Amino acid sequence: MLDLRGLTIGTDAAMLVGDLSLSLPMTGITALIGPSGCGKSSVLKWSAGILPKDLDGEGQLMLDGQAIARPCPAISYQPQSDALFPWLTVAQNAALGLQVRGLSRAEALNRVAPLFSSFGLKGTEGQFPDQLSGGMRQRAAFLRTVVQDSRYVLLDEPFSALDAVTRLRMQDWLIARLAERPRGVLLVTHDLHEATRLADVILVMAGPPGRIVAEIPVPHPPTQRSEAALAPLRDELKSLLLENAP
Numbered sequence: 001m002l003d004l005r006g007l008t009i010g011t012d013a014a015m016l017v018g019d020l021s022l023s024l025p026m027t028g029i030t031a032l033i034g035p036s037g038c039g040k041s042s043v044l045k046w047s048a049g050i051l052p053k054d055l056d057g058e059g060q061l062m063l064d065g066q067a068i069a070r071p072c073p074a075i076s077y078q079p080q081s082d083a084l085f086p087w088l089t090v091a092q093n094a095a096l097g098l099q100v101r102g103l104s105r106a107e108a109l110n111r112v113a114p115l116f117s118s119f120g121l122k123g124t125e126g127q128f129p130d131q132l133s134g135g136m137r138q139r140a141a142f143l144r145t146v147v148q149d150s151r152y153v154l155l156d157e158p159f160s161a162l163d164a165v166t167r168l169r170m171q172d173w174l175i176a177r178l179a180e181r182p183r184g185v186l187l188v189t190h191d192l193h194e195a196t197r198l199a200d201v202i203l204v205m206a207g208p209p210g211r212i213v214a215e216i217p218v219p220h221p222p223t224q225r226s227e228a229a230l231a232p233l234r235d236e237l238k239s240l241l242l243e244n245a246p
């Protein structure tokens with residue numbers, strides 16, 4: 001279990017996140033939803049240890065009950081944009097997270113090479129990011145994130161730039177990858193269909209200052225969810241978001 005306790009983030013002038021706590025189980029997806037600017041990305045960035053220098057963050061991160069320092073190898077983070085470097089090939093981009101963690105370039109490239117096929121990227125190894133479709137870029141970014149084999153993954157709106165069909169395919173693809181290798185995922189999204197389709201638990205944030213106002217378990221396992229069955233939950237989430245709107 002990954003526990004975030006008493007997180008407060010602010011600038012000299014304003015509190016952006018106020019005394020926020022959340023728990024991430026070892027497996028399954030926890031969605032974090034809330035209005036723009038309530039602090040979702042800042043919570044992820046602080047947890048990943050990359051909060052911008054002009055923000056102050058105070059809080060505790062606990063892994064299986066032990067306080068841990070950030071950044072922590074057990075946690076990987078995928079920022080809002082796919083953040084692929086245009087001057088590196090897809091393989092070099094995918095290997096980058098491992099290099100940051102201390103592997104040589106050759107070792108890192110060897111580690112990612114066998115994964116291209118299951119990530120739907122076979123044949124793209126030597127291409128550059130701008131030669132890929134949006135869905136392929138997201139998969140390349142996701143490959144870079146998960147190849148680090150961290151137990152927890154923080155995903156900031158990973159599918160928001162994709163068209164509706166590609167988004168649905170990528171959601172199914174994410175479920176399949178997590179079934180192969182279970183991890184605890186914290187997924188920031190603005191899309192209530194995506195949250196109810198993928199998540200086991202939905203955390204609703206309000207703010208500023210950012211805080212969690214509801215924690216809602218999603219009924220049925222992801223493979224047994226129909227649009228109709230999830231409609232009342234989406235209505236509940238909409239009401240919560242509107243009630244707590246700034």
Ligand SMILES: Nc1ncnc2c1ncn2[C@@H]1O[C@H](COP(=O)(O)OP(=O)(O)OP(=O)(O)O)[C@@H](O)[C@H]1O
Nearest residue numbers: 011016035036037038039040041042043052054055
């Ligand atoms: N580096 C920064 N310096 C000062 N204020 C910042 C900085 N980064 C973010 N903020 C402010 O912190 C608040 C929370 O931003 P954050 O990006 O975490 O929100 P969010 O909920 O993820 O928004 P969105 O859904 O639009 O991505 C916003 O008011 C934003 O303007």
